[in-house]
Amino acid sequence: MYEVRFHGRGGQGAVTAARLLADAAFREGKEVQSFPIFGVERRGAPVAAFTRIDDKPIDIKTQIYEPDVVIALDSTLIGVIDVADGLKDNGKIVINSKKKPADFKFGDTRVYTLDATEIATKHGLGTKTNPIINTAILGAYAKVIGNIGMAAIEQSIENNVPIKKEENKNAAREAYQVMEA
Secondary structure (H helix, E strand, C coil), X not given: CEEEEEEXXXXXXXXXXXXXXXXXXXXXXXXXXXXXXXXXXCCCCEEEEEEEEECCCCCCCCCCCCCCEEEECCXXXXXXXXXXXXXXXXXXXXXXXXXXXXXXXXXXXEEEEECHHHHHHHCCCECCCCECCHHHHHHHHHHHHCCCCHHHHHHHHHHHCCCCHHHHHHHHHHHHHHCCC
């Protein structure tokens, strides 16, 4: 089983990213689960969302405590919460940041960074002050992790994103192309 934990702030699209990833995996014939965890928080408050992917039915009904990968949609969460908590050995962290991976210290964990904010803004997703970066981060996920293909991600965007479908697919494609795996 492959487990992904997303960390973001309310309004950034972490919950939608987890759902889109699950949908893309389902399109590739995988068994999936996707769900968020948050309280009464409002826009800007920390949220977490989870996706499980497997080749066989998934019976676990809890949040993900030991993810294979962590996706941080907002680098300012690092230091506020322990985004790497429980990360499996050889786990990976993908962070939306202008900084280089070496700027983040998570021991031996492999860190990847991408300026998904710039990509989302360039494609008109959200606003400059509140960009919606979830589809760009999924393009980065597809490149770095490689267990879900871009065709499935694009199909998931096409079928589930209510507006700006092409802009969202283009953001995912650009992130995939510029991401260093």
